Amino acid sequence: MTDTRRRVKVYTLNEDRQWDDRGTGHVSSGYVERLKGMSLLVRAESDGSLLLESKINPNTAYQKQQDTLIVWSEAENYDLALSFQEKAGCDEIWEKICQVQGKDPSVDITQDLVDESEEERFDDMSSPGLELPSCELSRLEEIAELVASSLPSPLRREKLALALENEGYIKKLLELFHVCEDLENIEGLHHLYEIIKGIFLLNRTALFEVMFSEECIMDVIGCLEYDPALSQPRKHREFLTKTAKFKEVIPISDPELKQKIHQTYRVQYIQDMVLPTPSVFEENMLSTLHSFIFFNKVEIVGMLQEDEKFLTDLFAQLTDEATDEEKRQELVNFLKEFCAFSQTLQPQNRDAFFKTLSNMGILPALEVILGMDDTQVRSAATDIFSYLVEYNPSMVREFVMQEAQQNDDVSKKLTEQKITNKDILLINLIIEHMICDTDPELGGAVQLMGLLRTLVDPENMLATANKTEKTEFLGFFYKHCMHVLTAPLLANTTEDKPSKDDFQTAQLLALVLELLTFCVEHHTYHIKNYIINKDILRRVLVLMASKHAFLALCALRFKRKIIGLKDEFYNRYIMKSFLFEPVVKAFLNNGSRYNLMNSAIIEMFEFIRVEDIKSLTAHVIENYWKALEDVDYVQTFKGLKLRFEQQRERQDNPKLDSMRSILRNHRYRRDARTLEDEEEMWFNTDEDDMEDGEAVVSPSDKTKNDDDIMDPISKFMERKKLKESEEKEVLLKTNLSGRQSPSFKLSLSSGTKTTLTSQSPATNLPGSPGSPGSPGSPGSPGSVPKNTSQTAAITTKGGLVGLVDYPDDDEDDDEDEDKEDTLPLSKKAKFES
Numbered sequence: 001m002t003d004t005r006r007r008v009k010v011y012t013l014n015e016d017r018q019w020d021d022r023g024t025g026h027v028s029s030g031y032v033e034r035l036k037g038m039s040l041l042v043r044a045e046s047d048g049s050l051l052l053e054s055k056i057n058p059n060t061a062y063q064k065q066q067d068t069l070i071v072w073s074e075a076e077n078y079d080l081a082l083s084f085q086e087k088a089g090c091d092e093i094w095e096k097i098c099q100v101q102g103k104d105p106s107v108d109i110t111q112d113l114v115d116e117s118e119e120e121r122f123d124d125m126s127s128p129g130l131e132l133p134s135c136e137l138s139r140l141e142e143i144a145e146l147v148a149s150s151l152p153s154p155l156r157r158e159k160l161a162l163a164l165e166n167e168g169y170i171k172k173l174l175e176l177f178h179v180c181e182d183l184e185n186i187e188g189l190h191h192l193y194e195i196i197k198g199i200f201l202l203n204r205t206a207l208f209e210v211m212f213s214e215e216c217i218m219d220v221i222g223c224l225e226y227d228p229a230l231s232q233p234r235k236h237r238e239f240l241t242k243t244a245k246f247k248e249v250i251p252i253s254d255p256e257l258k259q260k261i262h263q264t265y266r267v268q269y270i271q272d273m274v275l276p277t278p279s280v281f282e283e284n285m286l287s288t289l290h291s292f293i294f295f296n297k298v299e300i301v302g303m304l305q306e307d308e309k310f311l312t313d314l315f316a317q318l319t320d321e322a323t324d325e326e327k328r329q330e331l332v333n334f335l336k337e338f339c340a341f342s343q344t345l346q347p348q349n350r351d352a353f354f355k356t357l358s359n360m361g362i363l364p365a366l367e368v369i370l371g372m373d374d375t376q377v378r379s380a381a382t383d384i385f386s387y388l389v390e391y392n393p394s395m396v397r398e399f400v401m402q403e404a405q406q407n408d409d410v411s412k413k414l415t416e417q418k419i420t421n422k423d424i425l426l427i428n429l430i431i432e433h434m435i436c437d438t439d440p441e442l443g444g445a446v447q448l449m450g451l452l453r454t455l456v457d458p459e460n461m462l463a464t465a466n467k468t469e470k471t472e473f474l475g476f477f478y479k480h481c482m483h484v485l486t487a488p489l490l491a492n493t494t495e496d497k498p499s500k501d502d503f504q505t506a507q508l509l510a511l512v513l514e515l516l517t518f519c520v521e522h523h524t525y526h527i528k529n530y531i532i533n534k535d536i537l538r539r540v541l542v543l544m545a546s547k548h549a550f551l552a553l554c555a556l557r558f559k560r561k562i563i564g565l566k567d568e569f570y571n572r573y574i575m576k577s578f579l580f581e582p583v584v585k586a587f588l589n590n591g592s593r594y595n596l597m598n599s600a601i602i603e604m605f606e607f608i609r610v611e612d613i614k615s616l617t618a619h620v621i622e623n624y625w626k627a628l629e630d631v632d633y634v635q636t637f638k639g640l641k642l643r644f645e646q647q648r649e650r651q652d653n654p655k656l657d658s659m660r661s662i663l664r665n666h667r668y669r670r671d672a673r674t675l676e677d678e679e680e681m682w683f684n685t686d687e688d689d690m691e692d693g694e695a696v697v698s699p700s701d702k703t704k705n706d707d708d709i710m711d712p713i714s715k716f717m718e719r720k721k722l723k724e725s726e727e728k729e730v731l732l733k734t735n736l737s738g739r740q741s742p743s744f745k746l747s748l749s750s751g752t753k754t755t756l757t758s759q760s761p762a763t764n765l766p767g768s769p770g771s772p773g774s775p776g777s778p779g780s781p782g783s784v785p786k787n788t789s790q791t792a793a794i795t796t797k798g799g800l801v802g803l804v805d806y807p808d809d810d811e812d813d814d815e816d817e818d819k820e821d822t823l824p825l826s827k828k829a830k831f832e833s
Helices: 087-101 118-126 137-150 154-166 169-183 186-201 205-211 217-223 236-243 255-274 283-306 308-319 325-342 347-360 362-370 375-391 393-416 426-435 443-455 469-480 482-491 503-522 525-534 536-545 549-564 568-576 581-590 596-610 614-628 636-652 656-665 677-683 706-721 807-822
Strands: 007-013 019-032 037-044 050-055 062-065 069-075 078-084 743-748 754-760
Touching: 019 050, 019 078, 019 087, 019 347, 037 087, 050 078, 062 087, 062 205, 062 283, 069 087, 069 283, 078 087, 078 283, 137 154, 137 169, 137 186, 154 169, 154 205, 169 186, 169 205, 169 217, 186 205, 186 217, 186 283, 205 283, 217 236, 217 255, 236 255, 255 283, 283 308, 283 325, 283 347, 308 325, 308 347, 308 362, 325 347, 325 362, 325 375, 347 362, 347 375, 362 375, 362 393, 362 426, 375 393, 375 426, 375 443, 393 426, 393 443, 393 469, 426 443, 426 469, 426 482, 443 503, 469 482, 469 525, 482 503, 482 525, 482 536, 503 525, 503 536, 503 549, 525 536, 525 568, 536 549, 536 581, 549 568, 549 581, 549 596, 568 614, 581 596, 581 614, 596 614, 596 636, 614 636
Parallel strands: none
Antiparallel strands: 007 019, 007 078, 019 037, 037 050, 062 069, 069 078, 743 754
């Protein structure tokens, strides 16, 4: 049997001064070689892993609180706590700690001498203890000075705390408080304020237990009303006794629980409202007060969970139709506060809390409450629902699917009896509340939209071998709920413009679109089938005509998300319904204004161009090019047109791709790049080794079939002549006074040798030959006679043949032309047509 005495929870204090639960395990003490000393070890009860390994440092101050807690600081701003299941286990470990430090186990805190100077340490250690002045009115100032002087020294704080505990000094001080109030002794009341505030800063649990007891707590609050810095005392006691009322919506039979609730409320009030904001130096002095409240809350939640009668009565009255509205509102507010209270708990405790509420039927109860007309009650119920969704969305999804199944079964029976089932699903109630939010800013609708997004998010859905929550829930959602969500969208987009275009409606539709956009991104065939079958995108794009720019942009973002998927099912749907028309119309109506609408639309078309979505490119150019061709401040639409033309080229002549690969293989840059093998071969060949009339071609090209190469290259060259970007590569030297733009015709002889002929269509005179493979276009038929005396020179730079023109080489053209005449004959190629 497991030893429950040593069973503990390990807590660490985070930056927000809240305790984080690090796990449950069993604690032991022993010598650890690595740490060179006795240490506390906690191993997890689940898997035996090490949760805590902490050396018992002789100079560390350990505190024992509430009989089952041991708290200490490992380092600056790193506090640890062990919460024991049984007091006996706590006492046992406390004895081990005190044994290592050489302390008496009867103390509740060990000493810390870190901040003491040697002189102070000697003086304090030589004195047996701190002697308090007698508790009299005349000595209040002396007591206040003693408390203030003890705070800077940890050892003096410890001795002061022990003296206050042992002599019952706090109760004597509170008796003096009554005397001072009766005598209206303001000076004495100011001294008592300083004394009580100083006692809080001692950070001692044993003192807090005395001060927060039923008989003392109101007097402590009374002392803190008389702040010397204020001209008039505060009235905290009046507020707590007359204004703040404890509403017991369900009778609490356990007196201990009731007392704990009162105590926690008052201590929380002291922390938040009564005590002055602590300085940087006092911040850590109130850590025990934070811990006191935290563990009190854990106890309250645990005691309420164990009281089955209390929770049963609570949910019974919540769902009882006979419960009057005021009572029900109090019950809902209590449940809301109860859930908010649980947010301070650590994950394990919160798990147990929400499981208990689920077992008690909180979701059916919320469904009843949300169906009521009272706005305040519905608002509180929405907050409770948000706690449940954030804690465990799978639990909520399981409930609504079971509910839908039950409704389907009931509906079948009622259909047989010709009766309509009017039950509304919980999730549809949430959607309806979102749609019907009366707040002009739609604060509630925004909150509910966030909850719905959490519920339909596949990232937090579970998947097992036999069951996939994503498939089941999304199937349910699109069958039972999606039509409710899209109802306001469909109702408002029956015409070419939104039926209602006021601000609140636009905000609501923007929320609906945000959720639909989320679905497009994270769901697969469910949302695709729904959009295509219900023609949702066409309806959404009606909102592009809204006068509210944010709504039009939401509609555009929805379409952009669809296009971003690059799904041909979506693309065919868009093309079939001509769904670029509203976008183009909005773009043209926006005119030359440089705004978010303009940029977003251009970005969408740019995406289509960059990603080369062929079907959409063709659709846009074929149907909307005339409207977009004049847009020249960006190159997006001209780039789309170029993409379209390239597609047409490939469609008209499938062999063009192979020709382009040939051109790529023969593309030589006139710069210092590494020469390819074929270029090296050409340069290493002397002109004497070449036959007259033989063109320079790649060896791999000589084996190409004549007909396979002729047509695609001729067409390609013809089209390229229309583009001036690549016409300046080959410069021809003639005996004419001016230079002529050559036109080429590539012809193939009966053999395997390729010859290049040139003719100048402008003069009908023989033109100078150009370099092989240059992207010129064919001229008129004809040939140059063999006996022509004209000699062609191929433009070169640095020994490289210029076969392709590159934009970055344009600036070197003039220099190249000047160098033509100086090239040696051995580097000039001769051609014979």
